[in-house]
Amino acid sequence: MERKVRVRFAPSPTGPLHMGGVRTALFNYLFAKKHGGDFLLRIEDTDQNRFVPGAEAYIIEALTWCGLVPDEGVGFGGEMGPYRQSERKPMYKKYADALIENGFAYYSFDTAEELDELRKQAEADKQVFSYDLHTRKGLKNSLTLSKEEVEAHLQGGEHYVIRFKMPENREIVEEDLIRGRVSFNTNQLDDKVLFKSDGMPTYHLANVVDDHLMEITHVIRGEEWLPSMPLHILLYEALGISENRPRFSHLPLILKPEGKGKLSKRDGDKMGFPVFPLLWKDPETGDISRGYREDGYFPEAFINMLALLGWNPGTEQEFFCMNELVESFDLTRVVKSGARFDPEKAKWFNRHYLQQKSSEELTQLFLPLLKEKGVTADLQKLERIVGSIKERCEFVKDLWDQGHFFFQAPDSYDEKTVRTKWKADTSEKLQAITAFFETISDWKATPIKDAFSEFMTQKEWGFGAVMVPVRLALVGSSSGPDLFEIFELIGKEETIERIRKACEVIQ
């Protein structure tokens, strides 16, 4: 029988989740749901030095905001816990011991300082020190020391680590679900530390043991893990658990918008776009990093954008809700090469999702901002205002930028427009228009437009010569939605008042 698909997202709580991490979580989630499987969240906190308070809660909140809710994991329950590696600490030692027992691993007593020294020396000789099958013979470990010496070191409570004994000259070939056949020769690989002197396993041991115990069927992770795949495969083998071991898939990296390299926090700061899903305040420094949520992105836009970064359905569809993503997702259609992130595209997606929302819905989202500005208005009227400006908005906050004049008279007038469009006789014309407006009783956009057109024809004035100054008077600038809509929405009195005021101020 086919095993139930189980995948995991396994971040380490060393800070906020990066958008690349969110994409990894997304692809895991989509793959799981596509195959009716489980998506787990496992916290990889084996490095106690790098623990950052709040990071774990952040990860959980971010996934939830994105709609990537785990079936099991820290904060979500489940039968195969604990899902925090620090809480699984007692489980790893016996696997490490078994490896030693069977000759797949060994104790290493070299101190960090000694190894550092060796690295420095090698560097001075333009070499790179590597703890591997060539050098281990000359180092302090249970392969070179006598049984008694090893025993003495162990008994003496001396610090030791357990290293994997990389076998000689083996070709490790694996079919990566995204990349196809990938191969490595073990002679190029080093003896990685599996078990640290603080009693914690390293990522390598812990992830293999946990994936086995949690019955993970597919490991979907970033490309930066590709070089350690052979180690992991060998570990499953040495542990005698390779029977049901997971299949591997390595996702392409998300690259900086400009230049090269992995997207980093600094890029966002520099170029003014978020790299994190949610705002993050560094508990040490107090530094704030902006988040997509706080910047006004809709989670569906964020997710849609992320999904298409490195994956495509092979059709021309580009807007997907989560269900559609689940439906269309296919690991084999993930691109192999790194994808440069384009912040403009993220905005474009947000615009799309904003346009999809009804004026009623948008008005509700707009309300808090209005309250903040101290503006109150009739809900129906608000919905009409929102309806008239939404198509020029990318974010909810743009509703204010695009529509503030509906609530407040302009306190200044765009200089360039004044200079180029406000002629000597403009004031005079506008006075005539206000007088004409006084005579209009049915103050609705269409009747005003009809009457106004007639008036203009009578006067033989050009629309352009008059409309821009009027707009300037009402809005303060030369841009905005249909003028007659604005007339109606701000009301007859206010319209006339603003025109009069503009004539006074500008003359």
Added chain:
RNA sequence: GGCGCGUUCUUCUAACGGUUAGGAAACCUGAUUCUCAAUCAGGUAAUGGCAGUUCGAUUCUGCUACGCGCUACCA
């Protein structure tokens, strides 16, 4: 340095041996005769290089160039 992975318009990508190399973003032009935005209609623009396999290579192989990743008692 070693190992690994990658390379189609400016960007995200499609084409899994045969296409005028397609779409989207960006950009440019035009249309909407009040503006700006939006919208609509057009347009510019790509297979890193060299060999090989083949009747035929974007697609397969090799080399080369370039890029990225990894090379911690970090994940």
